[in-house]
């Protein structure tokens with residue numbers, strides 16, 4: 500965790516009894532606990548902890564009031580003023596950009612913290628090789644569906660306990676969206692979680708032949724921190740070496756190939772243990788959300804252009820583990836056949852069935868001439884004789900498991 504700085508003078512001076520007089524521009528309405536205009540956006544927001552802070556008015560003067568946030572509505576917030584048993588409705592349009600950023604990120608960080616504490620023991624168990632089932636982790640998404648931890652867990656559990664990459668992709672995609680939204684407001688909020696998501700998402704995308712996005716994600720993950728961790732470069736190299744073994748449709752597009760080559764050349768932070776060749780690695784490192792009482796300080800550092808990633812590199816154990824490729828789980832499925840044990844029928848039939856066009860007489864023209872149309876009928880695929888699959892994978896001998904020998 501980065502060390503929050505002390506509150507600056509400008510923040511302290513506004514904690515004065517004159518606050519009520521110097522902030523007349525804020526709406527004069529006083530709420531009596533019932534807000535007729537707007538309903539709370541969700542019940543999740545209602546459970547926000549009460550936090551006292553300074554609120555700054557938009558515009559050059561930037562006058563401030565001190566008070567406790569009690570509710571966030573779509574267009575306004577309720578702030579309880581100190582020593583007064585009343586709440587003030589403050590329109591969001593009257594608040595500074597800083598306060599708006601705070602209001603936007605606060606509910607996310609709050610729900611992320613709740614979900615992180617619920618899932619913490621599962622992350623710990625995975626580090627020692629015990630992967631949860633998909634059903635087990637799915638319940639964590641129910642309470643906080645937009646928090647990334649439950650989604651990441653579901654993605655990892657799916658990809659590591661069954662090679663259902665399509666399902667895993669949907670979880671990582673949602674986690675990617677959630678993390679991106681937070682990082683847009685407050686960059687470096689969860690750098691280890693970000694790298695973990697981008698890497699794991701890239702693996703399941705590449706498995707399904709979506710090399711373009713996979714390479715882009717790995718490349719973006721490499722931009723976090725002073726150097727990329729080894730597993731990102733390692734995974735990129737596997738994509739590169741396996742690329743020509745794939746059918747063209749599943750290869751990394753030509754325009755992305757230079758990006759892949761650049762990745763393979765990048766200097767990296769060496770892993771603590773040697774990574775196995777030919778095996779892709781998932782990442783299991785996630786950082787906890789910051790405590791709500793340092794959010795103001797983190798936002799201030801960001802607004803002042805401060806970057807904390809270098810401090811995290813040396814001080815934050817989660818990020819340090821990530822950089823050394825600790826807590827990496829190697830991918831259990833065969834790279835050659837994507838864990839299926841068999842290849843798809845080269846005829847690309849639909850489970851042993853192909854649609855064959857036949858010409859049919861549809862109608863007769865005015866002179867009695869035939870008008871033909873085309874219909875499709877199902878026939879057994881002649882290439883796989885209706886089995887729907889092609890040859891057994893020779894690399895894993897049809898097991899689908901990754902049996903790459905450990906390097907000595």
Ligand SMILES: [Zn+2]
Nearest residue numbers: 833836892895
């Ligand atoms: Zn195989």
Ligand SMILES: [Zn+2]
Nearest residue numbers: 844848880883
């Ligand atoms: Zn076939």
